[in-house]
Amino acid sequence: MEIIEKANAEALKRLLGGDPVLVDVRPAHEVMPDLGERQILHAGPPIEWSRMCGPMRGAVAGIMVFEGWASDLADAESQVDSITLRPNHDFDAVGPMTGMTTMSQPVMIVENRAFGNRAYCTINEGLGKVMRFGGNDAEVLSRLAWLRDEFGPLLGAALRRTGGIELKPLVGRGLTMGDEMHQRNVACSSLLVRQLGPALVEAAAELNLDNAVLSRALAFAGGNDQFFLNIAMAMGKAIMDPVRGIEGSSVVTAMSRNGTDFAIRVSGTGDRWFTAPVEMPQGLYFPGYDESHANPDMGDSTIVETVGLGGFAMAAAPAVAGFVGAGRASEAANFTRSMREITLSENPEWTIPSLDYAGVPTAIDVRLVVESGIAPTINTGIAHREPGIGQVGAGVVKAPMDCFTQALEVLAAELGIS
């Protein structure tokens, strides 16, 4: 037991000691040299095409067309066997929902300056019909091309001019403004655009871009309430990666789902995924849709909960609590209180005013999850189960308990505890 306590103290120290900074945007292949032709990174633990859910298949086909590996969606499906499918997590990356990452897509880079590691995530495409929800028509692909050719390079140039945006204080402010960084990123997106504004203008001038380009960029970033989500995800990954591989530690370092399986990684068991069938979110649907259209839970975005945000920080974002059935805004704090029962500590830099500035619950301990029977609460978007349609709602989902039980058994076996 003592080895676990010591290991967890180290894990917590590294987790809280992270110093994530948004530094740049680069084409994926530049920063992930191993990511080449006909390779697709997806959300969640490893999965083969045959087990993939509808929206993820749609996204795979779409991104093949986008990369020029297939002429159309039907062609893409016919040659999917020639594609290597790998999890984002294998490449220090994370991706929302379907989580498609390929070589030519621009990725945002978050550097953890306390440890020197970097993590990557693509740029958020906005709401509506988008690839992360399985959208794959011409409109979706042309937006991706615009992100690659126009927006990404400009954002990267602007970030380089700033010397990097420190994310911890930004997130700290966002929490006091009603964001929980998963379902609600309005405040952080706005704060970021405000902070980046001058640099974007300067970068546009430096690159000899005309005002229309700048205007489009500002309209896109400023008009997308979830713009910050992908940054929060890369931040989560950058913070959690140094926590991996501490012998004996029972701290969860990643939670992730591919629409078929839910999986977690635990520090003391290295990069092994513990998987269980993914669950169905409980939520609210856009007009014209209901539960029958919903795809099960999906995406690497649960990295946000892993660092204590999202469902864990629900108390900061009372409006989001409405996603839970008949839950009232005044009950938002209960989610955070419950999550505190399964975490080792609180984050003193990320505090919640309505909880008298208690820190967000931090460092999920598989032992506490199994002992209490309380599964992590995750705030999530809901994709249509068919490929090509997109988002149909949003809600809350529980991490399946079986992942945690398996992880605890393996950890105990490795430590020689029966």
Place this chain on the structure above:
Amino acid sequence: MSAVVVNLVLAGTYMDSIALMRLSREVAGLSGVEDAAVMTGTPANREILRDAGLLAPEGETAKPGDLILAVRAKNESASHAALVEAERLLSAPRQTADDGTSGWVPRTLRGAVMALPTANLALISVPGDFAAAEARKAIERGLNVMVFSDNVPVEAEISLKHLAAEHGVLMMGPDCGTAIIAGTPIGFANEVRRGDVGIIGASGTGIQEVSCLVHRAGGGISHAIGTGGRDLSTDVGGLTTLAAMAALERDPATKRIVLISKPPAPEVVARVVEEIQRSRKPYVVHFLGSVAGDLPANAQHADTLAHAAALAVGQDRIDVPPANAVSSDGQMDGQMDGQRVVGLYSGGTLCGEAQAILMGAGHVVASNAPIPGAGSDDAAAAIRLLDLGADEFTRNRPHPMIDPEPRETMLRQMLGDPTVRVVLLDVLLGYGAHPDPAGGIAQAIDASTGRRPVVIASVTGTEEDPQIHSEQVSALTRAGVRVAPSNAVAAEWTLGILNSA
């Protein structure tokens, strides 16, 4: 399809989008409604409404600052009813919680301690198989523990009590139903005044009886510590009793200590007596049905629970019946032919005390919970005293203190049994107990016809208890029950009736 799509545009109305989605769902769930949405009138939202078949001409012209109530319904009347309801929901005052914690209950001990960091005692009431594990966690957190659960193996009890000693905390129980710590009643306990009498008891109803009698005699309780029924057995060795004695020794508010127990193991008694000798405080000792042997000079032996309470407040006797109390004549309501005594007890120790008193007068007693010297249960015994709180009566049923109905059923049988001369009852009040135990007893008696046995009861409780002692006594008296001032006196009255026969 003859579906009707109607839109109502509310100009300049803003609501959070998530609140709107909830509202949409409520409206969509109304009868006759196929689909509904409440959205701000942005171009993107109008597009969504159009795709969903929810946009009507009124909505086409809505502005981003407007709110569109859109309904597609089976017919005209359903659509309009839905719009009216949507408007009502929009204007309804928001329900607010009474406080920030609305309904949150910690699921773990750890969570509870985080929510209440100054807590220093954990009450554990979970199925016995899990109680030891939870108690261990609590002790390791430095909490005093009261284990209400029963069915905890004795090995677990012993190891928990050693662990508690290591951590310098008290481990009350297992199967500890009653404690009063610094004025706070825990479990089945009564509202008694705070005072200078400390109680250590291996029995819950014994603690209740003594603490109530001390209170009714004008005294008060500093702490009443339950040890669990097995504590003074050879196996457990009095670990909690000794720890409680040490705690009360240090407590400046405790001036006198009452120690009560079901019959203890002799070698453990010796150890306890040794500890009494070391104490600077006076002790009153009552070991049910047995004589404690030679006690040190600072200790007095009490014959009954009531006697223990009397000695604790410096009196010889505090349960003298009022002069007009009907005690032993047995003429008015007794069945002349009946000879048997049946006791229907909800308190195990009170049942034991009655056995001791009747046996002390030379009678043969049978019981399902026999004290040493008593015989095992026999339905035809001349004196049969039943502990209805024992396992065989409470399997899959609440304790008779909570649910008196099974006892009332047995009482009805006894009232109609011509062989029964006396029915003995205890009535326990306080927190956790039934809100009106006397009511059911009175009803059973009122419903009985013809001659019936004498019914004798005592009421363990205080005026400050939720059930109010005097009201319970009056209800019983009105029904013809002879209410004794203590459990011991109830047994003595029974002796009187037997002797007068």
